[in-house]
Amino acid sequence: MKKIIKFLSLCLIVHSINAQTNKAHNPIIFADVPDASMVRVGDTYYMSSTTMHVNPGVPIMKSKDLVNWEIISYCYETLGKGDVLDLENGKNMYGRGSWASCIRYHNDTFYVSTFSATTGKTYIFSTKNPEKEPWQKIEFEPSYHDNTIFFDDDGKVYMIWAAGKLNIVELKEDLTGVKENTQRVLIENASAPAGDNIMLGAEGSQLFKVNGKYYLFNITWPRGGMRTVVIHRADNINGPWEGRLGLQDLGVAQGGLIDTPDGRWFSYLFRDYGGVGRIPYIVPVKWEDGWPILGEDGKVPQYLDLPPNKSLIPGIVNSDDFDRKENDEDLSLVWQWNHNPDNSLWSVRERKGYLRLKTGRIDTAFVQAKNTLTQRTIGPVSTGSTMLDVSNMKDGDFAGLCLLQKEFGLVGVKNDNGNKKIVMVSAAGEGPKELATVPLNQNKVYFKAECDFRDKTDKAHFFYSLDGLSWTPIGETINMPYTLPHFMGYRYGLFNYATKHVGGYVDFDYFHISEEISKMK
Incomplete structure (x- = not known):
C-alpha cells in the first residue's frame, strides 16, 4: 500500500510539473521593459515601453500570445539635438529622455503618445504599419507627464496626464496640439483609494472603455507600503469618477487592460526587480459588478493560462556576429x-x-x-x-x-x-x-x-x-x-x-x- 501511495504521489508531482511547463510564468519578460502599454489588433498584440536616454527610442514589440514578444520598430531615432541629448559639454540625460508611452489603434492607424521633460514636449507618433512603415511625428508643448491618449466613440480625442491631481485636455482633430479652454482637473486626488499617506502620487495613466464605461488605471505608492494599482471608473468621461484599489501584491503595478480574441481579460503591469530593471508581469482579470478584479484572490500568480515562455533570444535580446549582407540593416533592433x-x-x-x-x-x-x-x-x-x-x-x-x-x-x-x-x-x-x-x-x-x-x-x-x-x-x-x-x-x-x-x-x-x-x- 505504501508503494502505491508513493507512486501516486510521484504521478501527481510529475503531472503538476508538466502542467506548469505548458503554461506561461511570471515575469513574462525577465528584462527591463517598463511602463508597458498594449493594444490588440485582431489576433496580434502590440506593446510600447520606456527607454529614456538610449536611442532609437520607444520600442514597439508584437506578440501572438501576450507572452513571447519581439521588437519590430522604434518610434524615433533621436528625440532631437542638444548638449544633454548628445553627451556634449559634460551634460547628459541619464534617467530622463522620453518616459512612459501609450499605444492605441484608431481608424486603421497606430498611435503612440509619450513625453519628455528633457525637451519640454509631448509627442504623438503614428503609422499604418509599425513593421514596414516609418512612424510620423507630431510634437507640441508643454510636456504632459505620463499621458494617455484616448480616442472616444464620438470622435473626440483626449489626453490625461499628471500625478496625484490628474488633468484632462481635448486635442485638436489633427493632434497637433490642444484645443483652447478644454483643460480641466479630471480627478482631484487619484491616490485616495490607497489612503492619505502617499509617497508617489497616482500617475502612469492608462484609459480604457469597456461596455460603455471608462476605466482609468494608475500606479501609486503608499508610504511604508508597496507600489499599488488604483482603478477609477465612470459612465461619462466628465465624471463622476469612483475609485478603488486594483492590486497590492509584490509591488506589481502600472499598466492596464488587454483582452484576448476568445474573450478573456488580463492586466499588464511591471515589477521593480533590482539591477535587471523593471520587468513585465501579466495577471488574469475577471469582471464583478462592472469592476475588473486583478489577480487570483488578490495575488499575482506565478503561472498563467497562456502559452509557455520561450527564450528572450532573439525577440528582445540577441547575439550578433556583425556579418551583414548587402540588404541587411546595419544594426538589429535589439541594439x-x-x-x-x-x-x-x-x-x-x-x-x-x-x-x-x-x-x-x-x-x-x-x-x-x-x-x-x-x-x-x-x-x-x-x-x-x-x-x-x-x-x-x-x-x-x-x-x-x-x-x-x-x-x-x-x-x-x-x-x-x-x-x-x-x-x-x-x-x-x-x-x-x-x-x-x-x-x-x-x-x-x-x-x-x-x-x-x-x-x-x-x-x-x-x-x-x-x-x-x-x-x-x-x-x-x-x-x-x-x-x-x-x-x-x-x-x-x-x-x-x-x-x-x-x-x-x-x-x-x-x-x-x-x-x-x-x-x-
Whole structure:
C-alpha cells in the first residue's frame, strides 16, 4: 500500500510539473521593459515601453500570445539635438529622455503618445504599419507627464496626464496640439483609494472603455507600503469618477487592460526587480459588478493560462556576429545607443564581420563617451561576451565590454604610451576605480560579463581570455543596484573612447548573449 501511495504521489508531482511547463510564468519578460502599454489588433498584440536616454527610442514589440514578444520598430531615432541629448559639454540625460508611452489603434492607424521633460514636449507618433512603415511625428508643448491618449466613440480625442491631481485636455482633430479652454482637473486626488499617506502620487495613466464605461488605471505608492494599482471608473468621461484599489501584491503595478480574441481579460503591469530593471508581469482579470478584479484572490500568480515562455533570444535580446549582407540593416533592433550617436564614427561595413567603433573627440569619463552600443541584460542569469581587435588603438584609447548603469562595471583594453593592458573598472561607491590590470601583448582579446539576478542577487563577474577558450576572472565582483539617476536596468555595452588623441578605432568580432553563467555549468 505504501508503494502505491508513493507512486501516486510521484504521478501527481510529475503531472503538476508538466502542467506548469505548458503554461506561461511570471515575469513574462525577465528584462527591463517598463511602463508597458498594449493594444490588440485582431489576433496580434502590440506593446510600447520606456527607454529614456538610449536611442532609437520607444520600442514597439508584437506578440501572438501576450507572452513571447519581439521588437519590430522604434518610434524615433533621436528625440532631437542638444548638449544633454548628445553627451556634449559634460551634460547628459541619464534617467530622463522620453518616459512612459501609450499605444492605441484608431481608424486603421497606430498611435503612440509619450513625453519628455528633457525637451519640454509631448509627442504623438503614428503609422499604418509599425513593421514596414516609418512612424510620423507630431510634437507640441508643454510636456504632459505620463499621458494617455484616448480616442472616444464620438470622435473626440483626449489626453490625461499628471500625478496625484490628474488633468484632462481635448486635442485638436489633427493632434497637433490642444484645443483652447478644454483643460480641466479630471480627478482631484487619484491616490485616495490607497489612503492619505502617499509617497508617489497616482500617475502612469492608462484609459480604457469597456461596455460603455471608462476605466482609468494608475500606479501609486503608499508610504511604508508597496507600489499599488488604483482603478477609477465612470459612465461619462466628465465624471463622476469612483475609485478603488486594483492590486497590492509584490509591488506589481502600472499598466492596464488587454483582452484576448476568445474573450478573456488580463492586466499588464511591471515589477521593480533590482539591477535587471523593471520587468513585465501579466495577471488574469475577471469582471464583478462592472469592476475588473486583478489577480487570483488578490495575488499575482506565478503561472498563467497562456502559452509557455520561450527564450528572450532573439525577440528582445540577441547575439550578433556583425556579418551583414548587402540588404541587411546595419544594426538589429535589439541594439540601442547610449544617448544620440555620431553615425560617422561606427560601421559594420568597413571590415566584414566586425563592428568598428572609432574615436572622434577626447573624453575623460566613460559615462560621457559617445557611441556606447547597448542592449538589455536578462534574468535570472545571463552572460555577454565579445572578441576585440585592438590593433588600431591610439595612445590613451580605452575600449571593451561594460555593464552600464550609474555604478557601472567594465573590462577593457587601455593603450598607455604604447603599452596595452587589460583593465577592470568598478564605479561602485565614490566613483570609478581600476581594480585590476594585466599586461596585454597581443592584439586580440576576449571579454565576458556574467550577471546573476536570481532573487535580486544583483552580482556580476568579469573575465578575460587570450584564446577564447580559457577564461580568467579579473577584478572584483560588482554589485548591480538599480539607481534612479539612470532609472534603467543594467545593459551590456560595447565601448571605445579616446583620452589623448582622436582617430583610433577598434573592431568587435561579435557580441554573444546567453542565458547561462559559468557557475551553472
